[in-house]
Amino acid sequence: AQDTKAPHGYTYGTKEIAKSPFTLDDLQLLEQSMLFNDEDVKYLRMSHDILAGQTDQILDVWYGFVGSTPQLVYFFGNKSTGKPDGEYLAKVRARFKMWILQTAEAKYDQDWLNYQYEIGLRHYSAKKNKTDQANSVPIINYRYIPALTIPVVTTLKPFLAKTGASSADVEKMSNAWLKSVLLQSILWGQPYMKKGEF
Amino acid sequence: AQDTKAPHGYTYGTKEIAKSPFTLDDLQLLEQSMLFNDEDVKYLRMSHDILAGQTDQILDVWYGFVGSTPQLVYFFGNKSTGKPDGEYLAKVRARFKMWILQTAEAKYDQDWLNYQYEIGLRHYSAKKNKTDQANSVPIINYRYIPALTIPVVTTLKPFLAKTGASSADVEKMSNAWLKSVLLQSILWGQPYMKKGEF
Ligand code: HEM
Numbered sequence: 001a002q003d004t005k006a007p008h009g010y011t012y013g014t015k016e017i018a019k020s021p022f023t024l025d026d027l028q029l030l031e032q033s034m035l036f037n038d039e040d041v042k043y044l045r046m047s048h049d050i051l052a053g054q055t056d057q058i059l060d061v062w063y064g065f066v067g068s069t070p071q072l073v074y075f076f077g078n079k080s081t082g083k084p085d086g087e088y089l090a091k092v093r094a095r096f097k098m099w100i101l102q103t104a105e106a107k108y109d110q111d112w113l114n115y116q117y118e119i120g121l122r123h124y125s126a127k128k129n130k131t132d133q134a135n136s137v138p139i140i141n142y143r144y145i146p147a148l149t150i151p152v153v154t155t156l157k158p159f160l161a162k163t164g165a166s167s168a169d170v171e172k173m174s175n176a177w178l179k180s181v182l183l184q185s186i187l188w189g190q191p192y193m194k195k196g197e198f
Numbered sequence: 199a200q201d202t203k204a205p206h207g208y209t210y211g212t213k214e215i216a217k218s219p220f221t222l223d224d225l226q227l228l229e230q231s232m233l234f235n236d237e238d239v240k241y242l243r244m245s246h247d248i249l250a251g252q253t254d255q256i257l258d259v260w261y262g263f264v265g266s267t268p269q270l271v272y273f274f275g276n277k278s279t280g281k282p283d284g285e286y287l288a289k290v291r292a293r294f295k296m297w298i299l300q301t302a303e304a305k306y307d308q309d310w311l312n313y314q315y316e317i318g319l320r321h322y323s324a325k326k327n328k329t330d331q332a333n334s335v336p337i338i339n340y341r342y343i344p345a346l347t348i349p350v351v352t353t354l355k356p357f358l359a360k361t362g363a364s365s366a367d368v369e370k371m372s373n374a375w376l377k378s379v380l381l382q383s384i385l386w387g388q389p390y391m392k393k394g395e396f
């Protein structure tokens with residue numbers, strides 16, 4: 001998505017990423033079930049240039065929320081000391097920034113789907129900590145992942161409004177973000193569940 | 199919640215319901231993580247009397263959506279014929295109506311939490327079909343459960359507006375419903391996951 005050098009561990013679209021066991025056809029059925037449609041894609045894309053210049057401020061707010069919520073910052077904690085691992089937080093943050101832009105780009109094709117699977121694995125015991133060689137807790141409890149949709153989308157809204165979009169457009173962009181973040185947090189649940197149960 | 203006779207299989211608050219392995223303390227931490235607070239409780243309760251007279255129309259819309267979405271109505275299908283099981287649909291609908299009122303009552307105490315666990319089990323292989331002795335498919339794939347939050351909340355909004363509440367109040371009630379439905383759909387995931395992973 002970017003011309004700038006990819007952050008450490010950001011392997012989107014590369015050969016290092018396995019094919020998602022969840023197919024594009026499965027994805028379409030899921031999108032339908034949550035009324036995610038072309039309108040949403042349009043408004044996500046509208047948000048891209050609005051957000052592109054504000055990613056650092058957005059991440060400050062999100063990290064501020066996670067940092068001040070003990071049951072969340074726990075998952076960035078050092079396994080031995082329990083203290084937040086600053087290096088780990090910083091490395092993830094660089095990839096998180098790419099994620100904002102990629103979500104707004106809304107090119108939800110096979111590469112995107114494959115990387116969703118990878119992000120799921122990185123929250124799960126299969127791959128958590130591996131990318132950054134962090135000495136942190138082994139898994140993020142799934143329940144917090146879709147839950148975080150709410151603070152993410154709620155705190156994003158003022159940034160959507162900051163560059164002069166009409167309030168109707170802000171509303172629609174925010175709604176599209178809600179659906180996209182929820183969709184992704186659902187996809188990230190795949191490694192946590194058995195094949196026929198997910 | 200109601201004076202009227204409880205529908206078949208609606209065992210909320212009875213001794214038939216096991217204690218939720220997820221505690222009220224766990225619940226509080228999860229609520230915090232999704233910014234679910236006293237304001238939301240207030241606006242859910244405000245919605246109670248607005249919705250109480252409209253549950254049938256609401257259910258018509260929700261059932262209309264599920265009925266016209268093949269990948270969803272599948273889960274109400276007869277295992278042998280694949281056809282939607284009308285009796286099963288009708289029996290669940292009567293409990294669904296109670297659920298609308300209970301969600302709006304927003305008394306999220308131990309009884310409520312226990313019944314959340316029960317609802318999870320009824321979507322999962324552990325208890326699906328048992329309550330209504332339905333001859334349907336054995337499990338609802340989890341991914342569709344949080345996904346359905348979106349159509350449920352989107353289609354509820356006009357009903358919140360129908361009895362003259364201000365648009366600011368409608369907005370806040372709708373937002374509280376979003377958080378509550380997402381919270382519940384997350385809780386229902388517990389049976390699908392291992393203890394330390396949920
Ligand atoms: C809507 C919910 C969430 C979003 C949008 C989100 C987003 C992301 C993104 C984009 C990454 C980097 C992926 C990559 O490696 O390219 C990431 C990694 C991570 N997230 Fe989340 N996340 C969510 C929920 C959570 C929750 C609830 C926690 C718990 C505090 C959490 C903790 C982490 C951690 C520890 C990593 C690093 C994983 C690793 O070791 O590679 N995330 N998240």
Ligand code: HEM
Nearest residue numbers: 270273290293294297320326327328329342343346347383
């Ligand atoms: C936000 C999402 C959802 C909500 C609010 C919801 C709500 C409910 C409620 C209140 C009940 C009755 C619980 C009781 O027995 O008292 C129920 C049962 C049921 N739901 Fe859901 N549901 C959701 C997602 C889904 C999805 C995605 C499907 C798939 C079509 C589904 C299919 C069913 C079925 C088949 C039953 C009957 C289960 C049994 O055999 O007892 N639900 N649901």
